[in-house]
Amino acid sequence: xxxxxxxxxxxxxxxxxxxxxxxxxxxxxxxxxxxxxxxxxxxxxxxxxxxxxxxxxxxxxxxxxxxxxxxxxxxxxxxxxxxxxxxxxxxxxxxxxxxxxxxxxxxxxxxxxxxxxxxxxxxxxxxxxxxxxxxxxxxxxxxxxxxxxxxxxxxxxxxxxxxxxxxxxxxxxxxxxxxxxxxxxxxxxxxxxxxxxxxxxxxxxxxxxxxxxxxxxxxxxxxxxxxxxxxxxxxxxxxxxxxxxxxxxxxxxxxxxxxxxxxxxxxxxxxxxxxxxxxxxxxxxxxxxxxxxxxxxxxxxxxxxxxxxxxxxxxxxxxxxxxxxxxxxxxxxxxxxxxxxxxxxxxxxxxxxxxxxxxxxxxxxxxxxxxxxxxxxxxxxxxxxxxxxxxxxxxxxxxxxxxxxxxxxxxxxxxxxxxxxxxxxxxxxxxxxxxxxxxxxxxxxxxxxxxxxxxxxxxxx
Numbered sequence: 001x002x003x004x005x006x007x008x009x010x011x012x013x014x015x016x017x018x019x020x021x022x023x024x025x026x027x028x029x030x031x032x033x034x035x036x037x038x039x040x041x042x043x044x045x046x047x048x049x050x051x052x053x054x055x056x057x058x059x060x061x062x063x064x065x066x067x068x069x070x071x072x073x074x075x076x077x078x079x080x081x082x083x084x085x086x087x088x089x090x091x092x093x094x095x096x097x098x099x100x101x102x103x104x105x106x107x108x109x110x111x112x113x114x115x116x117x118x119x120x121x122x123x124x125x126x127x128x129x130x131x132x133x134x135x136x137x138x139x140x141x142x143x144x145x146x147x148x149x150x151x152x153x154x155x156x157x158x159x160x161x162x163x164x165x166x167x168x169x170x171x172x173x174x175x176x177x178x179x180x181x182x183x184x185x186x187x188x189x190x191x192x193x194x195x196x197x198x199x200x201x202x203x204x205x206x207x208x209x210x211x212x213x214x215x216x217x218x219x220x221x222x223x224x225x226x227x228x229x230x231x232x233x234x235x236x237x238x239x240x241x242x243x244x245x246x247x248x249x250x251x252x253x254x255x256x257x258x259x260x261x262x263x264x265x266x267x268x269x270x271x272x273x274x275x276x277x278x279x280x281x282x283x284x285x286x287x288x289x290x291x292x293x294x295x296x297x298x299x300x301x302x303x304x305x306x307x308x309x310x311x312x313x314x315x316x317x318x319x320x321x322x323x324x325x326x327x328x329x330x331x332x333x334x335x336x337x338x339x340x341x342x343x344x345x346x347x348x349x350x351x352x353x354x355x356x357x358x359x360x361x362x363x364x365x366x367x368x369x370x371x372x373x374x375x376x377x378x379x380x381x382x383x384x385x386x387x388x389x390x391x392x393x394x395x396x397x398x399x400x401x402x403x404x405x406x407x408x409x410x411x412x413x414x415x416x417x418x419x420x421x422x423x424x425x426x427x428x429x430x431x432x433x434x435x436x437x438x439x440x441x442x443x444x445x446x447x448x449x450x451x452x453x454x455x456x457x458x459x460x461x
Contacts, residue, residue: 027057031064038067043074054094058101065098076122085125088118109144113153116140120156131169134160141181149189151227155234158182162238172242172251179239180268183232190228191332197221197367201410205366222412225367229413245278253283256290263295270303279306298328298337309344318353321345325357335364339371351378352450369411369418376403376421379451383428386449391438394430395445398455401425432460 030049037046050071054064072091079087092115099106116136119128137157141148148154161178164170200210200218210218252269259265270287278284285307292300305320321341328334342357355378358371379400387393401422408418435441435457446454 023056027053027060031061035063035067038070043071047071058097062102062105065094068094088122088126091118107144107147109140109146109148112140113148113150117153117156130160130163134164145185151231154182154186155231158235159238172247175242179235186228186232190225193221193224194332194365194367198365201366226412243272243276245276248273248276248278249281249283260290261294266291266294267299274303279310298324301327302337331364335361335368342371342374346374346378354378367410369407369414372403372407373418373421376400380425382451386447386451391430391434392445394428395455396447397425397429399447399453435460
């Protein structure tokens with residue numbers, strides 16, 4: 001009797017194993033069928049084979065989730081009403097299942113952000129409230145900030161806190177705090193992509209031809225930098241409606257006593273008043289001095305310098321600016337600081353010192369075009385003062401155009417503006433007729449005064 005039972009159990013297990021083997025084979029076969037269809041964007045034909053594999057063998061291959069996302073996004077795009085709602089929910093469920101079977105390839109911050117972004121995109125269909133969506137983004141951001149990097153989701157996250165403020169559910173302080181949190185994250189990502197882009201730009205400057213993969217990476221880095229620049233601008237526009245000087249002064253005066261030893265609060269308060277040009281109020285000076293006292297740094301020296309400039313203590317202020325630059329050790333932040341110092345000196349028409357800082361900014365971050373445009377603008381403003389005859393005065397605009405072309409080449413975020421400046425400067429430079437009359441094409445013109453440079457007169461074609 002025991003022998004018969006044992007034989008039956010062996011037969012049963014054999015049948016089970018054969019069944020699993022057949023199922024596994026069928027899953028692999030269907031995987032090989034739907035994957036090429038997805039690659040060719042034939043999503044409808046891929047759908048049934050994909051669905052079978054997803055339901056039957058969810059652990060088989062990561063392609064189930066990568067391809068499934070593409071299939072369902074196509075379904076969502078072409079559906080409406082209850083069908084669209086079903087496909088959105090299916091996509092959310094797909095990401096949850098992916099986390100179960102491929103946790104190491106499903107970063108929490110990234111996929112939670114994707115989840116709440118798709119819910120936000122279709123919130124009317126899903127009947128999701130702003131509170132629910134914001135809380136979802138907030139949890140994702142605070143749980144795994146490192147992988148919460150998608151520019152669109154970062155913008156959505158911030159826009160929701162602004163909306164909730166308008167609904168009376170979030171305070172103005174919470175809006176400012178969230179702006180700082182998200183903006184600091186954007187700055188981190190911009191730094192990372194800029195560093196990677198700089199390595200490729202340096203290769204090109206050395207006349208090294210980029211490989212196809214490097215060209216693709218360069219295009220990707222430039223695309224991300226463009227998107228981060230765009231959302232930063234749009235976030236600033238949202239905040240501009242809230243963060244005018246009277247609001248800031250009232251808020252920071254009210255909270256100063258409670259935070260006068262909090263370096264993070266002081267940094268954010270001083271920075272916001274600086275960027276919103278609220279530096280004339282005495283509160284700015286109080287904040288800057290308190291910040292320097294609590295946590296002396298490159299930032300604090302910079303802000304104290306602005307206070308000194310306001311008081312007319314120029315030499316002392318320039319010493320603080322130099323200290324700020326020397327104290328900064330992070331090369332990316334040092335580049336941004338050099339640019340900011342350059343702008344201050346440019347505004348004061350200390351062009352030689354300003355250009356030195358702008359050039360330092362470029363050495364530290366070659367993919368930034370703003371210092372090039374600032375130098376070009378100084379050349380433009382100096383044209384009438386830096387030439388002995390009208391032709392040579394106008395030749396300065398060729399130098400300005402040259403700097404603007406450098407900006408256009410290296411920085412995708414300002415390329416359109418740079419190209420406009422190039423056209424403007426070239427229109428102001430000597431015309432072909434003027435070059436023909438002087439007979440000086442190909443000659444070198446030395447530009448005196450603070451510029452101390454030279455330019456070759458273009459050949460007439």
